[in-house]
Amino acid sequence: MKEYSQEELRLLTEVLPNVAQELRGAMANIYIATNKLVPMQEREQDETVDKYASAFMQSYYRMYRVIGNMTDARMLAETGRFRELANDDIVGVVRGVCERAEALFEAEGVVLDFESDKSSQIIAMDAGLIERLLLNLLSNALKFTPRGGAVSVRVRTTARYVYLSVSDTGCGIPAEKLEHVFDRFLEAEHADPAPHGMGLGLALCRRIAQGHGGTIVAESEEGIGSTFTASLRNESAVNMALHDVRAEYAGGFNQTLVELSDALGMASFSYRHLD
Numbered sequence: 001m002k003e004y005s006q007e008e009l010r011l012l013t014e015v016l017p018n019v020a021q022e023l024r025g026a027m028a029n030i031y032i033a034t035n036k037l038v039p040m041q042e043r044e045q046d047e048t049v050d051k052y053a054s055a056f057m058q059s060y061y062r063m064y065r066v067i068g069n070m071t072d073a074r075m076l077a078e079t080g081r082f083r084e085l086a087n088d089d090i091v092g093v094v095r096g097v098c099e100r101a102e103a104l105f106e107a108e109g110v111v112l113d114f115e116s117d118k119s120s121q122i123i124a125m126d127a128g129l130i131e132r133l134l135l136n137l138l139s140n141a142l143k144f145t146p147r148g149g150a151v152s153v154r155v156r157t158t159a160r161y162v163y164l165s166v167s168d169t170g171c172g173i174p175a176e177k178l179e180h181v182f183d184r185f186l187e188a189e190h191a192d193p194a195p196h197g198m199g200l201g202l203a204l205c206r207r208i209a210q211g212h213g214g215t216i217v218a219e220s221e222e223g224i225g226s227t228f229t230a231s232l233r234n235e236s237a238v239n240m241a242l243h244d245v246r247a248e249y250a251g252g253f254n255q256t257l258v259e260l261s262d263a264l265g266m267a268s269f270s271y272r273h274l275d
Contacts, residue, residue: 004076004077009077011073012073012074012076012077013073013074013077016070016071016073016074017070017071017073017074019070020067020068020070020071020073021071023063023067023070024067024071027060027063027064027067030060031060034053034056034060038052038053040271043270043271044271050270050271051266053271054266054267054269054270054271055266055269057269058261058264058265058266058268058269061253061257061258061261061269062261062262064253064258064261065258065259065261065262068258069200069201069204070200072204073200073204075204075207075208075211076200076203076204076207078207078211079210080210080211081210081211081212081213082126082129082211082212084126085124085125085126085212085237086124086125086126086127086237087122087123087124087125087236087237088122088123088125088127089120089121089122090121090122090123090125090130090155090162090164090232091116091118091119091120091121091155092120093125093127093130093131094114094116094130094134094153094155094164095114095116097131097134097135097138097256098112098114098153099114100256101135101138101256101260104256104257104260104264104268105142105151107264107265107267107268108142108147108263108264108265108268109146109147109148109149110142110145110146110147110148110149110150110151111149111150111151112138112150112151112153113150113151113152113153114152114153114154115152115153115154115155116154116155116156117155117156117157118155118157121155121157121162121234122236123162123232123233123234123235123236124212124233124235124236124237125212125232126208126211126212129208129211130164130208130212130232131255132204132208132259133164133204133205133208133209133230134153134164134166135255135256135259135260136201136202136204136205136259137166137205137228137230138151138153138166138259138260139201139259139260139261139262139263140201140202140228140263141166141167141168141170141226142168142260142263142264143262143263144168144170144171144226145168145169145170145225146170146171149168149169149170150168150169151166151167151168151169152165152166152167152168153165153166154167157234158234159234160233160234161214161231161232161233161234162231162232162233162234163229163230163231163232164229164230164231164232165227165228165229165230166227166228167225167226167227167228168225168226168227169224169225170225170226171222171223171225172220172221172222172223172224172225172226173218173220173222173226174222175222178218178220181202181218182202182203182205182206182216182218183199183203205228205230208230209230209231209232212232212233213232213233213235214230214231214232214233215230215231216228216229216230216231217229257269
């Protein structure tokens with residue numbers, strides 16, 4: 001895992017979270033004002049109004065996704081296992097995310113398939129962070145998979161680890177970029193051009209996997225597709241500690257839409273999907 005310089009650590013722990021805090025307040029005011037100018041009832045009654053409002057919401061959710069990643073950039077400065085984990089069903093959590101995302105994938109013409117070698121598996125985990133990891137991998141897969149393609153989510157269990165993989169039939173990643181895919185936000189020469197984001201998402205995925213005692217690896221072949229596989233320690237929590245409720249990175253909005261927003265078309269932000 002990359003060791004950060006003092007300048008990079010300050011960027012991760014101070015600069016990006018502080019900028020995110022300022023943006024979050026401004027975005028909240030914009031959202032409130034927009035809902036007063038274009039109430040949901042008007043969107044339901046007028047297709048044209050809903051279309052324009054959907055364009056705004058698409059951009060709004062994409063910005064909120066960036067803000068969420070910037071807020072949690074401080075996680076990247078930490079190492080080691082997360083200390084406060086709860087026993088939960090990893091298979092159920094992953095299945096639930098896939099069920100919520102399936103209709104959105106279908107709207108983009110991409111099949112989303114889920115499979116697990118067990119019906120349930122209890123491990124020590126932070127369910128919110130695991131959902132975030134999976135949604136980020138699903139967003140990347142959907143973004144680079146054309147209509148008619150497929151994305152597969154698999155959970156596989158061994159004695160020591162639970163493996164969570166997301167595979168797609170997309171364009172694949174060039175070999176020269178593959179080794180830098182988890183550090184693109186600090187590697188200017190390897191960063192994706194706009195509109196593919198800051199590159200923080202995959203770095204956060206790696207940190208989440210590491211915090212669960214594992215890691216994440218990427219395999220890809222151009223023109224064939226990519227597979228990202230996160231490993232999580234297959235063990236239960238013995239001592240359950242009380243801790244503060246983690247801040248909701250999605251700001252109370254539909255978490256699935258927030259994390260998939262970079263990959264979804266405007267129609268997904270119609271009033272029908274915003275509950």
